[in-house]
Amino acid sequence: MSKMPNYTSTTNACKLCKPLGASLAFRGIEGCVPFLHGSQGCATYMRRYIISHFNEPIDIASSSLGEKHAVYGGAANLKLGLKNVTSKYTPELIGVATTCLTETIGDNVPMILHEYHEEFGTDDSPAVVTVSTPSYAGTHMEGFHAATTAIVDQLTMPTAMHDKTNLFSGFISTADIRHLKEICEDWEMPITLMPDYSETLDGQALNEYPLMPKGGTPLVEIKQMGGAKATIELGATLPGRTAGKVLEERFSTKLYQLGLPIGIRETDAFFETLTTISGKTIPTKYSSARGRLIDSMVDGHKYIFGKRAVVFGEEDLVVGLTSFLAEIGIKPVLCASGGNSKKMKKAIEKVMEGMDCEMPIVKDNVDFYDIESEAAELDIDLVIGHSKGYAFARKFEIPIIRVGFPVHDRVGGQRILHLGYHGAQSLFDTITNTIIAKKQSDSPVGYSYM
Template identity: 75%
Template sequence: MTKTANFTSTTNACKLCKPLGASLAFRGVEGCVPFLHGSQGCATYMRRYIISHFNEPIDIASSSLGEKHAIYGGAANLKLGLKNVTAKYAPQIIGVATTCLTETIGDNVPMILDAYQAEFGGEDAPQVVHVSTPSYTGTHMEGFHAATTALVDQLTRPAVKHDAINLLSGFISTADIRYLQEVCQDFELKTTILPDYSASLDGQALNDYPLIPEGGTPLAAIRTMGGARATIELGATLPDHSAGTLLEQRYQTRLHRTALPIGIRATDAFVELLVTLSGNPVAERYSSARGRLIDAMVDGHKYISGKRAVVFGEEDLVVGLTSFLAEIGIRPVLCASGGHSGKFEQGVNAALEGIDCGLPLVREDVDFFDIEQLAQELEVDLVVGHSKGYAFARRMDIPLIRVGFPIHDRVGGQRILHLGYHGAQLLFDTITNALIAKKQGDSAVGYSYM
């Protein structure tokens, strides 16, 4: 009998759970309390991950189901939990996401919420938005997109046409959201960004702990998104059914999809779209930033040209970073993600079109065991991704450039700017200096001008 190698289904997943992504999206709505219909442990786990990255407190309510509820259902706990959250927090909205437990036992959440609204609803009652997010069928990115779509689906109303645009940013850093706010202001575009957790998950130091932090997309703005003259949806691997397509189908709001503006080419495309929508020229601060970035790329080319990189993380972020790395002369040899949109390889190949660097291995639905096994065969010089890749980067003795989510072993992970010419400049300097430091560290004598 031939002996085959043992197979481990997942070893250190390159993804996080679906309701975690939904909780982040709900946190980006003004006056919203995220609520998980499931066991208490789910909420605790997600709070731990979110707090370690953003270094901000976040309350995630739970229906706290136990063994009994796995048999008899969680309707009573869900109703009681919503009553308690309403009494304690006085929220404008509660975002209810399901977990593996409640999906497995088959709780009919829409029906339970209808009964709750009939029993306890009223003019002063908070709006309740629900989304199905079982982790065994997806990733945190799928939960994020599902929650954003649910917000648009359940909150928007027919609205008089107005001059604002909708910007569906995807899962980006708080600094990236602030960049999008600033660039839209500079183009004189009134914009509704959904979700907006730039303040609610990256706020100021306060003497008193607010139960619901300030910030987030206003409910009134969400309700009128159907009246906007256009929607911009950022991402290269977006689902076919999304908040953007829903707005287009339901309200005929024109949809523009473009990749995350990471690097020169993708940022050029995003800026050209803003020029078209606004009718305004590019401000000097952006054209000069672009010029400085190109100058820096020329200056640093000798340090990074021909280096080989592994890129991992959320699919849209990996696509953007892959394009950027190729632009600066680094060859992406492996692009990996725990997501499984089915659009990942197509997005990577499109991002590299016209750049002479060869096509990388593209692997979706992989874990870090898979990534490390592949990386060991590819003569890699650096790894680009979040903190969960630290262990294998350390074992391989190569630099890890921390981007994306989660970053829990450095300060400021939530404030990394990835987008625009300014973001590309910061990434370029970080990557180049890491490779210089690696060369110095590996040298027997080091090198300097002294």
Template identity: 75%
Template sequence: MTTMTNYTATTNACKLCKPLGASLAFRGIEDCVPFLHGSQGCATYMRRYIISHFNEPIDIASSSLGEKNAIYGGGANLKLGLQNVTTKYTPKLIGVATTCLTETIGDDVPMLLHEYHKEFGSEDSPLVVSVSTPSYAGTHMEGFTAAITAVVDQLSTKTEPNGTFNIFSGFISTADIRYLKEVCNDFQIKATLIPDYSDTLDGPALNDYPLIPKGGTPLEAIKAMGGAEASVELGWTFPENTGGNVLKKKFGTELYQLGHPMGIRASDAFFELLAELTGREIPDKYTAARGRLIDSMVDGHKYIFGKRAVVYGEEDLVIGITGFLAEIGIHPILCASGGKSGRFEEKVKEVLEGLNCELPLVKEDVDFYDIEAMAKELGTDIVIGHSKGYAFARRENLPMVRVGFPIHDRIGGQRILHLGYQGAQNLFDQITNTIIEKKQNDSSVGYSYM
């Protein structure tokens, strides 16, 4: 059995920081500027990571704290920063996320914001939402979820039933968001999808640079989420407090939680839920896509059956990919994540239930030093995850399929479709062809026909 080295240092984390996730979530809200209450370096680092994946500019404001503020507090910088952002960007919403520094020195951000509104607030002032996101208390996924929960909690109001549905997508690609919009349109669902960065982080080429790109979940729709018929949250490792739970507690909005629709079984569950909620048949285009996927799985089964895969990344993504791999005959031998929800292993077992697949080694709160050591010992045929795993895949001469975030050594990482039958089709083709290419390249004759 694989054991873990007893050390306390992190050499190469399999996660990113909590306020980075919050910044991504805020970017998916209409006319919102993400604002980090902390040092300038935090905002610079996060902008670099986000830009390298999405290939889009993103502004993240900062209160730019220094040594003096670490002693006397950052309230003055926060207020000045909010004034500057309001003047320069004229946003409708500013999303304030804390960093390690401000949490460590103990800045009371809600109190500071209350003071700010009393001192500088007016009818034209933007709304301000705050969320606590110290990196030492979680990963970018926790920051992402916490920011969306804060937006819903602080902006939603009691409203009359409006016939809409709330869809909390979780952290997915811009292509996945567009896919969910298409599905809702085909089911004739009036949906509030949150967050929606499909345009704000993957927009068209423009002649002039907009300070705040168009798009995002409309603020008025967020305020009215309590009047929806139901909320649907997509993911596997939900924390106790989510946007859907907030709406259920405050307004009694019915809540459904189910896994991201990756692969056949999870996609079936998603489409069946939509059919149940709307009373409509699943559109023919999706049943046809399901049939093509199954046909391709039969065609390609002989090339991938029994291959052994290491999967890593955000817990929800790894769980979804793991279930899909088992469906197509690949054995996930290691499921690894830097997250530590405490539900990772349980949900991996859940998605593998009833499939002819042995349970993989499941490790949470690990870094790539651990992942590489375990991959060597277990015997791996393919690596599936984001770009941070490329170094060890290269050292071990393992083929790699890039999914999730961040992908910063290829173009189009933000446009990878993971969801639904079409997403599964794309992943199946890529995984199968990657395995075929590896065998072909290793062949002494370099054959050109399968």
């Protein structure tokens, strides 16, 4: 008798689906409409999920496949959907991401798009970028990076050398994007930052809803990325083939790959890279911010030293937060992610070098059932991650610091600043005050003076 194979089920995932990440990346391109080749339910789910974090409307088009298309294929629906989007939105770019359904039935999307351009293409037709993003083979972070790489791979052209620097910031908050742009402006360093959804997913209140919100990385700048003097790519667990790698291989653009600049050491490394590329020294504004950050760490050290934390979320964010926690005296005892790049443990070992802190337990490709089971034995004081960890934190009666994506049970999740000395200062104050508040609420008598 044959033995039944072992299966691992997901109880409460610590990741999101691949085309959702691609949709976010496409939203960061000027004049782009994200388009999912699949069922209507996929686009509806992703719109709702993104809206609840950013509190902004987002249109995601769909080829709206049904049962019969699972048998006969979705080519006709994809072509009709592209025609409708072109007519209704007049976009500059349509970003087509596949889904589980279309990958399973085997639709050849590049071939379908070639047929579409042959049948309906004109000189003023929008550009179309396609990316393969089946959810059963990755996470939202993989979809985000895949879409970013596809945009560069399919749109960038040979061009004359220019003075701009490419900055691929990874999946960060809109506040982080604005801060990176502010840093480069203060450095007098022209950049092309991609993807830039700081306005398209965090805009102003308007009297009328625009079909195409302003903002995003301009297509003309994307096409000229090959002529940049350098490329900076942020992320400690990036895939082997990235947008920066494409530019390096195709145009010999100098590539600097760094971790997310969270905390002092990682921000120092980022600023040193800006100095190397620009030839300019750090502006006083940031050296002063660094000094104030260190002073605050000295002031608050006695409240947080030795506390034990669980950190979870996207792998790059977990790596950056782990480095920061070790800097301020908090022990990251468990670092977990639903991602499965196989690079997180090595990246955490690297950022922990020289720190007076034990190496944490590192778990990838896990869900919250796994995280909860592991954390139950670790005597933790703090949970740091997105809103999906709230139930776990509530069960253990432990405070949660909300960072990353998604933040569904608080306002302002899209405006959380994580990066740079200013982001570290904000995180330090939030974490320290949360620990103080917990001690204060647990006190049998209470107190109003520290």
